[in-house]
Amino acid sequence: xxxxxxxxxxxxxxxxxxxxxxxxxxxxxxxxxxxxxxxxxxxxxxxxxxxxxxxxxxxxxxxxxxxxxxxxxxxxxxxxxxxxxxxxxxxxxxxxxxxxxxxxxxxxxxxxxxxxxxxxxxxxxxxxxxxxxxxxxxxxxxxxxxxxxxxxxxxxxxxxxxxxxxxxxxxxxxxxxxxxxxxxxxxxxxxxxxxxxxxxxxxxxxxxxxxxxxxxxxxxxxxxxxxxxxxxxxxxxxxxxxxx
Numbered sequence: 125x126x127x128x129x130x131x132x133x134x135x136x137x138x139x140x141x142x143x144x145x146x147x148x149x150x151x152x153x154x155x156x157x158x159x160x161x162x163x164x165x166x167x168x169x170x171x172x173x174x175x176x177x178x179x180x181x182x183x184x185x186x187x188x189x190x191x192x193x194x195x196x197x198x199x200x201x202x203x204x205x206x207x208x209x210x211x212x213x214x215x216x217x218x219x220x221x222x223x224x225x226x227x228x229x230x231x232x233x234x235x236x237x238x239x240x241x242x243x244x245x246x247x248x249x250x251x252x253x254x255x256x257x258x259x260x261x262x263x264x265x266x267x268x269x270x271x272x273x274x275x276x277x278x279x280x281x282x283x284x285x286x287x288x289x290x291x292x293x294x295x296x297x298x299x300x301x302x303x304x305x306x307x308x309x310x311x312x313x314x315x316x317x318x319x320x321x322x323x324x325x326x327x328x329x330x331x332x333x334x335x336x337x338x339x340x341x342x343x344x345x346x347x348x349x350x351x352x353x354x355x356x357x358x359x360x361x362x363x364x365x366x367x368x
Protein backbone atom coordinates (compact mmCIF):
# COMPACT_ATOMS: atom_id res chain seq x y z
CA UNK A 125 0.00 0.00 0.00
CA UNK A 126 1.41 3.37 -1.02
CA UNK A 127 1.68 5.99 1.73
CA UNK A 128 -0.98 8.68 1.66
CA UNK A 129 -0.95 12.37 2.61
CA UNK A 130 -3.83 12.92 5.03
CA UNK A 131 -5.03 16.40 5.96
CA UNK A 132 -7.17 16.69 9.08
CA UNK A 133 -9.43 19.54 10.05
CA UNK A 134 -9.11 20.51 13.72
CA UNK A 135 -12.32 22.00 15.12
CA UNK A 136 -15.11 19.46 15.63
CA UNK A 137 -13.09 16.85 13.78
CA UNK A 138 -10.27 16.19 16.24
CA UNK A 139 -11.29 18.49 19.11
CA UNK A 140 -14.58 19.91 20.34
CA UNK A 141 -15.39 23.45 19.26
CA UNK A 142 -19.08 24.19 18.67
CA UNK A 143 -20.12 23.40 22.21
CA UNK A 144 -17.95 26.22 23.60
CA UNK A 145 -19.46 28.71 21.17
CA UNK A 146 -22.96 27.47 22.04
CA UNK A 147 -22.27 27.96 25.74
CA UNK A 148 -21.10 31.55 25.23
CA UNK A 149 -24.05 32.30 22.92
CA UNK A 150 -26.38 31.06 25.68
CA UNK A 151 -24.81 33.61 28.03
CA UNK A 152 -25.21 36.33 25.41
CA UNK A 153 -28.89 35.48 24.94
CA UNK A 154 -29.51 35.61 28.70
CA UNK A 155 -27.87 39.04 28.91
CA UNK A 156 -29.94 40.35 26.02
CA UNK A 157 -33.17 39.06 27.55
CA UNK A 158 -32.29 40.87 30.78
CA UNK A 159 -31.34 44.13 29.09
CA UNK A 160 -34.36 44.07 26.78
CA UNK A 161 -36.93 42.75 29.23
CA UNK A 162 -40.35 44.20 28.53
CA UNK A 163 -39.70 44.57 24.81
CA UNK A 164 -41.07 41.18 23.78
CA UNK A 165 -37.68 39.98 22.54
CA UNK A 166 -37.37 36.16 22.37
CA UNK A 167 -34.42 33.78 22.51
CA UNK A 168 -35.11 32.76 18.93
CA UNK A 169 -35.07 36.39 17.75
CA UNK A 170 -31.65 36.92 19.32
CA UNK A 171 -30.15 33.66 18.07
CA UNK A 172 -31.34 34.19 14.50
CA UNK A 173 -30.02 37.75 14.31
CA UNK A 174 -26.64 36.83 15.85
CA UNK A 175 -26.27 33.91 13.42
CA UNK A 176 -27.20 36.09 10.46
CA UNK A 177 -24.63 38.73 11.43
CA UNK A 178 -21.95 36.15 12.23
CA UNK A 179 -22.36 34.36 8.89
CA UNK A 180 -22.21 37.67 7.02
CA UNK A 181 -19.01 38.50 8.89
CA UNK A 182 -17.33 35.32 7.69
CA UNK A 183 -17.66 36.43 4.09
CA UNK A 184 -15.61 39.53 4.93
CA UNK A 185 -13.33 38.55 7.80
CA UNK A 186 -13.11 34.77 7.54
CA UNK A 187 -12.21 33.12 10.83
CA UNK A 188 -10.59 36.16 12.45
CA UNK A 189 -11.13 36.00 16.24
CA UNK A 190 -12.73 39.46 16.43
CA UNK A 191 -15.61 38.35 14.21
CA UNK A 192 -17.49 36.36 16.86
CA UNK A 193 -17.45 38.99 19.67
CA UNK A 194 -18.30 41.65 17.10
CA UNK A 195 -21.41 39.67 16.11
CA UNK A 196 -22.65 40.09 19.70
CA UNK A 197 -22.10 43.84 19.55
CA UNK A 198 -23.76 44.24 16.16
CA UNK A 199 -26.73 42.13 17.27
CA UNK A 200 -27.06 44.27 20.40
CA UNK A 201 -26.86 47.46 18.32
CA UNK A 202 -29.44 46.19 15.84
CA UNK A 203 -31.99 45.56 18.58
CA UNK A 204 -31.11 48.85 20.28
CA UNK A 205 -32.06 50.66 17.11
CA UNK A 206 -35.11 48.48 16.55
CA UNK A 207 -36.48 49.13 20.04
CA UNK A 208 -35.14 52.68 20.34
CA UNK A 209 -33.04 51.72 23.36
CA UNK A 210 -29.84 53.68 24.12
CA UNK A 211 -26.53 51.93 23.40
CA UNK A 212 -24.33 51.64 26.50
CA UNK A 213 -20.56 51.62 26.01
CA UNK A 214 -20.26 49.50 29.16
CA UNK A 215 -22.62 46.91 27.72
CA UNK A 216 -20.71 46.91 24.44
CA UNK A 217 -17.43 46.33 26.29
CA UNK A 218 -19.07 43.56 28.31
CA UNK A 219 -20.21 41.82 25.13
CA UNK A 220 -16.77 42.04 23.53
CA UNK A 221 -15.22 40.49 26.63
CA UNK A 222 -17.88 37.78 26.75
CA UNK A 223 -17.33 36.90 23.10
CA UNK A 224 -13.60 36.55 23.61
CA UNK A 225 -14.07 34.07 26.48
CA UNK A 226 -14.83 31.37 23.90
CA UNK A 227 -11.12 31.29 23.03
CA UNK A 228 -10.02 30.72 26.63
CA UNK A 229 -11.45 27.21 27.05
CA UNK A 230 -9.15 24.21 27.15
CA UNK A 231 -10.55 22.05 24.37
CA UNK A 232 -11.40 18.38 24.71
CA UNK A 233 -10.35 15.83 22.08
CA UNK A 234 -12.96 13.79 20.29
CA UNK A 235 -13.16 10.13 21.35
CA UNK A 236 -10.40 7.91 19.95
CA UNK A 237 -8.49 10.84 18.46
CA UNK A 238 -5.10 9.54 19.58
CA UNK A 239 -5.85 5.95 18.61
CA UNK A 240 -6.90 6.99 15.10
CA UNK A 241 -3.82 9.13 14.49
CA UNK A 242 -1.49 6.45 15.90
CA UNK A 243 -2.95 3.87 13.50
CA UNK A 244 -2.39 6.12 10.51
CA UNK A 245 1.18 6.93 11.53
CA UNK A 246 1.95 3.24 12.10
CA UNK A 247 0.58 2.49 8.62
CA UNK A 248 3.21 4.84 7.19
CA UNK A 249 0.99 7.75 6.19
CA UNK A 250 1.97 11.43 6.35
CA UNK A 251 -0.34 13.50 8.55
CA UNK A 252 -1.07 17.21 8.09
CA UNK A 253 -3.34 19.58 9.99
CA UNK A 254 -5.36 22.10 8.00
CA UNK A 255 -7.45 24.45 10.13
CA UNK A 256 -9.22 27.79 9.94
CA UNK A 257 -8.70 30.56 12.47
CA UNK A 258 -6.11 32.63 14.27
CA UNK A 259 -2.66 31.04 14.43
CA UNK A 260 -2.10 31.63 18.16
CA UNK A 261 -5.55 30.35 19.13
CA UNK A 262 -5.32 27.25 16.96
CA UNK A 263 -1.77 26.45 18.10
CA UNK A 264 -2.90 26.64 21.73
CA UNK A 265 -5.57 24.03 21.02
CA UNK A 266 -3.05 21.84 19.23
CA UNK A 267 -0.62 21.93 22.15
CA UNK A 268 -3.34 21.55 24.80
CA UNK A 269 -4.31 18.12 23.44
CA UNK A 270 -0.84 17.04 22.33
CA UNK A 271 -1.49 17.08 18.59
CA UNK A 272 1.92 18.55 17.85
CA UNK A 273 3.41 15.06 18.35
CA UNK A 274 1.48 13.87 15.29
CA UNK A 275 1.72 16.91 13.03
CA UNK A 276 4.95 18.65 14.14
CA UNK A 277 5.54 21.43 11.58
CA UNK A 278 3.01 20.07 9.09
CA UNK A 279 0.32 22.51 10.20
CA UNK A 280 -1.52 24.99 7.98
CA UNK A 281 -3.68 27.74 9.49
CA UNK A 282 -5.69 30.23 7.44
CA UNK A 283 -8.46 32.73 8.19
CA UNK A 284 -10.09 31.98 4.83
CA UNK A 285 -10.54 28.21 4.48
CA UNK A 286 -11.76 28.25 0.89
CA UNK A 287 -11.55 26.27 -2.35
CA UNK A 288 -8.98 28.75 -3.63
CA UNK A 289 -6.75 28.33 -0.58
CA UNK A 290 -7.00 24.54 -0.77
CA UNK A 291 -5.95 24.54 -4.42
CA UNK A 292 -3.06 26.90 -3.70
CA UNK A 293 -1.96 24.66 -0.83
CA UNK A 294 -1.98 21.60 -3.08
CA UNK A 295 0.18 23.40 -5.63
CA UNK A 296 2.65 25.15 -3.32
CA UNK A 297 3.31 22.05 -1.18
CA UNK A 298 3.29 19.78 -4.24
CA UNK A 299 0.80 17.26 -2.90
CA UNK A 300 0.14 14.26 -5.11
CA UNK A 301 -3.61 14.70 -5.49
CA UNK A 302 -4.21 11.04 -6.31
CA UNK A 303 -2.83 10.11 -2.90
CA UNK A 304 -4.08 13.00 -0.75
CA UNK A 305 -7.09 13.04 1.60
CA UNK A 306 -9.04 15.72 3.45
CA UNK A 307 -10.93 14.70 6.58
CA UNK A 308 -13.35 16.98 8.39
CA UNK A 309 -16.84 17.76 9.64
CA UNK A 310 -17.57 20.71 7.36
CA UNK A 311 -19.07 20.30 3.92
CA UNK A 312 -18.32 23.98 3.27
CA UNK A 313 -14.66 24.23 4.27
CA UNK A 314 -13.42 20.62 4.20
CA UNK A 315 -15.33 18.43 1.76
CA UNK A 316 -16.19 20.80 -1.09
CA UNK A 317 -12.72 22.39 -1.34
CA UNK A 318 -11.18 18.90 -1.33
CA UNK A 319 -13.45 17.53 -4.04
CA UNK A 320 -12.99 20.60 -6.21
CA UNK A 321 -9.23 20.20 -5.81
CA UNK A 322 -9.49 16.62 -7.03
CA UNK A 323 -8.39 14.92 -3.81
CA UNK A 324 -10.13 12.29 -1.68
CA UNK A 325 -12.49 13.40 1.07
CA UNK A 326 -13.97 11.91 4.23
CA UNK A 327 -16.87 13.69 5.90
CA UNK A 328 -17.42 13.03 9.60
CA UNK A 329 -20.64 14.88 10.47
CA UNK A 330 -21.39 16.10 13.99
CA UNK A 331 -24.78 16.44 15.65
CA UNK A 332 -26.31 19.93 15.50
CA UNK A 333 -23.38 21.33 13.55
CA UNK A 334 -22.99 25.06 12.93
CA UNK A 335 -25.16 26.11 9.97
CA UNK A 336 -22.11 27.46 8.14
CA UNK A 337 -20.68 23.93 7.86
CA UNK A 338 -23.69 22.57 5.98
CA UNK A 339 -23.66 22.50 2.22
CA UNK A 340 -24.59 20.64 -0.95
CA UNK A 341 -22.15 18.46 -2.85
CA UNK A 342 -22.04 20.08 -6.30
CA UNK A 343 -19.09 18.23 -7.78
CA UNK A 344 -18.47 14.64 -8.90
CA UNK A 345 -15.62 13.16 -6.84
CA UNK A 346 -12.56 12.18 -8.86
CA UNK A 347 -11.52 9.73 -6.17
CA UNK A 348 -12.90 8.51 -2.86
CA UNK A 349 -15.66 10.29 -0.98
CA UNK A 350 -16.91 8.70 2.23
CA UNK A 351 -19.17 9.77 5.06
CA UNK A 352 -18.19 8.05 8.30
CA UNK A 353 -19.74 8.19 11.78
CA UNK A 354 -16.48 8.45 13.72
CA UNK A 355 -12.75 9.05 13.52
CA UNK A 356 -11.89 5.45 14.33
CA UNK A 357 -13.27 4.26 10.99
CA UNK A 358 -10.91 6.48 9.00
CA UNK A 359 -7.83 4.18 8.91
CA UNK A 360 -9.79 1.18 7.64
CA UNK A 361 -11.60 3.27 5.00
CA UNK A 362 -8.31 4.59 3.62
CA UNK A 363 -6.69 1.16 3.73
CA UNK A 364 -9.62 -0.44 1.90
CA UNK A 365 -9.59 2.18 -0.84
CA UNK A 366 -5.84 2.05 -1.42
CA UNK A 367 -5.95 -1.74 -1.78
CA UNK A 368 -8.26 -1.50 -4.79
